[in-house]
Amino acid sequence: MEKITNQIPKNISISAFLGEKESLRVRLLSQAVSLALFILLWRRMSLYYNNQLLLPTPGSTFTAFIGLFGDPEIWENLLLTLERVLKGFACALLIGAPIGLLMGSSKIAMYMFDPLLGCIRQVPLMAWIPLSIIWFGLGNGPTIFMIALAGIFAVVLNTVAGVRNISPDYYHAARSMGAGTWCIFLRVVLPCALPDILGGARLALGSGWMAVICAEFIATSAGFGFSMVEAQTRMETEKLLALMVLGALVGYTMDKCVCAIGNRLTRWK
Amino acid sequence: MIKLKVDHIRKTFSRNGEEQIVLEDVSFSVDEGRFVSILGPSGCGKTTLLSILAGFQRATGGSITLGDRKVSGPGPDRGFVFQNYALFPWMTVRENVMFPMKRQRIPKDQRERTFARLIGIAQLEGRENFYPKELSGGMKQRTAFIRALAGQPEILLMDEPMGAVDFQMRQKLQEELESLWLKERITVIMVTHDVDEAVYLSDRVIVLSARRGCIMDDSPIDLPRPRDRDDQHYEGHKARLSAQLRMAFRES
Numbered sequence A: 001m002e003k004i005t006n007q008i009p010k011n012i013s014i015s016a017f018l019g020e021k022e023s024l025r026v027r028l029l030s031q032a033v034s035l036a037l038f039i040l041l042w043r044r045m046s047l048y049y050n051n052q053l054l055l056p057t058p059g060s061t062f063t064a065f066i067g068l069f070g071d072p073e074i075w076e077n078l079l080l081t082l083e084r085v086l087k088g089f090a091c092a093l094l095i096g097a098p099i100g101l102l103m104g105s106s107k108i109a110m111y112m113f114d115p116l117l118g119c120i121r122q123v124p125l126m127a128w129i130p131l132s133i134i135w136f137g138l139g140n141g142p143t144i145f146m147i148a149l150a151g152i153f154a155v156v157l158n159t160v161a162g163v164r165n166i167s168p169d170y171y172h173a174a175r176s177m178g179a180g181t182w183c184i185f186l187r188v189v190l191p192c193a194l195p196d197i198l199g200g201a202r203l204a205l206g207s208g209w210m211a212v213i214c215a216e217f218i219a220t221s222a223g224f225g226f227s228m229v230e231a232q233t234r235m236e237t238e239k240l241l242a243l244m245v246l247g248a249l250v251g252y253t254m255d256k257c258v259c260a261i262g263n264r265l266t267r268w269k
Numbered sequence B: 001m002i003k004l005k006v007d008h009i010r011k012t013f014s015r016n017g018e019e020q021i022v023l024e025d026v027s028f029s030v031d032e033g034r035f036v037s038i039l040g041p042s043g044c045g046k047t048t049l050l051s052i053l054a055g056f057q058r059a060t061g062g063s064i065t066l067g068d069r070k071v072s073g074p075g076p077d078r079g080f081v082f083q084n085y086a087l088f089p090w091m092t093v094r095e096n097v098m099f100p101m102k103r104q105r106i107p108k109d110q111r112e113r114t115f116a117r118l119i120g121i122a123q124l125e126g127r128e129n130f131y132p133k134e135l136s137g138g139m140k141q142r143t144a145f146i147r148a149l150a151g152q153p154e155i156l157l158m159d160e161p162m163g164a165v166d167f168q169m170r171q172k173l174q175e176e177l178e179s180l181w182l183k184e185r186i187t188v189i190m191v192t193h194d195v196d197e198a199v200y201l202s203d204r205v206i207v208l209s210a211r212r213g214c215i216m217d218d219s220p221i222d223l224p225r226p227r228d229r230d231d232q233h234y235e236g237h238k239a240r241l242s243a244q245l246r247m248a249f250r251e252s
């Protein structure tokens, strides 16, 4: 079972071969330049098409974005969605990590779960939506289910990889110091696999945030995704874009939070 | 008094149905409080032998007796220092060294006293709350050594404990290790492929042959400690063992 990593690994010095210098000024400047270029390109294109319905200008999107802050309905929907994401994420973590720990530790558990999970994982996520509506009705149920489902495989696979990569020397060392099986699990397996579990959690939160918006398009009449559908049906494209920007920023912040918590928990790394 | 008795140990691995003999017939015994080195060319089965003594692997035949008990599986009566130290990176120096004592339910005040003493002899004062990644190679080595001692084992097994450091550091560590050992006087079996290290540290050196691992030579080093590396007798022992090692190597 391979571990999922679709993120740029941290602690890798990207500039090694170009010999670039790392400094806060360079960093902020590069970020500002790329943002400016992006907005300029956007502006050029929206002026070219000259159709607020197809592609609003950055300016009108920004105005709509500011407008979001005065709209209590948006915040209610956002909070509702965040609550769903956190609940679904918690489910993915609390179910996925134990399964992964079990599969990583025991061959029998591996034989039992691996083919099953490997197959279920191949079912496209969106294909679960109709069934989840049958099971849970509309509203919180199907959305939380979808979020959990979107994240659980990343948690399981990363946890398995984490446990399997533990050097046998650590087990030998612990045994020769008088540790029993349960102690080895708590004091060796768990802390040693923690960085990988957290890596899985990070992926799970990311996919959960994407899944929730999709699920809310279909399976509910409230939430952030629903706000987007509403903006679309009312043909308020600049509001739709503003919501997308807000969604991106919220997702980015959540990712950074998980990273920060992870770094706190694995300071020994 | 005999502390460890190794009796006709045999170890084979089967690869693709073919039996590969790593240790043919190894027997020796070690007296209490002695420092014994096992010397041999790379791949002759030193690590295999040591991990059988530790109980990490099972021998195909033969038996091991420690004190008056037969060895079967790992246990805190045998401390182990790994070639790469195997310190737990998620634990501080303090937590690493406390680990074996907690497992053996040693009372807290006694634990603290032992810890303070061990940190003292390893000269790691002020580094108690460092993580292994924050230690130098030598500090890691000393931490691994006192961690193995902390569980109060009856015998210490060390697999090339100085394999991962450079030449100058190695000599310094050997001196440190000797002075630590002189304070504790525990029975030690150390695996190495470095002749100088074996002569500097050991009371006795056992040479394993490369092919069909069996004992080629078993002789005492009766020089006063601390040893003078430029001494004529020291050089003599080195020359003798080097010649033996070359022979052991040629056999393969």
Ligand SMILES: Nc1ncnc2c1ncn2[C@@H]1O[C@H](COP(=O)(O)OP(=O)(O)OP(=O)(O)O)[C@@H](O)[C@H]1O
Pocket: B013, B022, B040, B041, B042, B043, B044, B045, B046, B047, B048, B049, B193
């Ligand atoms: N698990 C295993 N399966 C098959 N063969 C093995 C296994 N472990 C060791 N061997 C073989 O046993 C022999 C001895 O290995 P060992 O690791 O004990 O050597 P060593 O003397 O410690 O060498 P070095 O000085 O390089 O560490 C080698 O030929 C190796 O291929």
Ligand SMILES: [Mg+2]
Pocket: B046, B047, B048
């Ligand atoms: Mg070896």
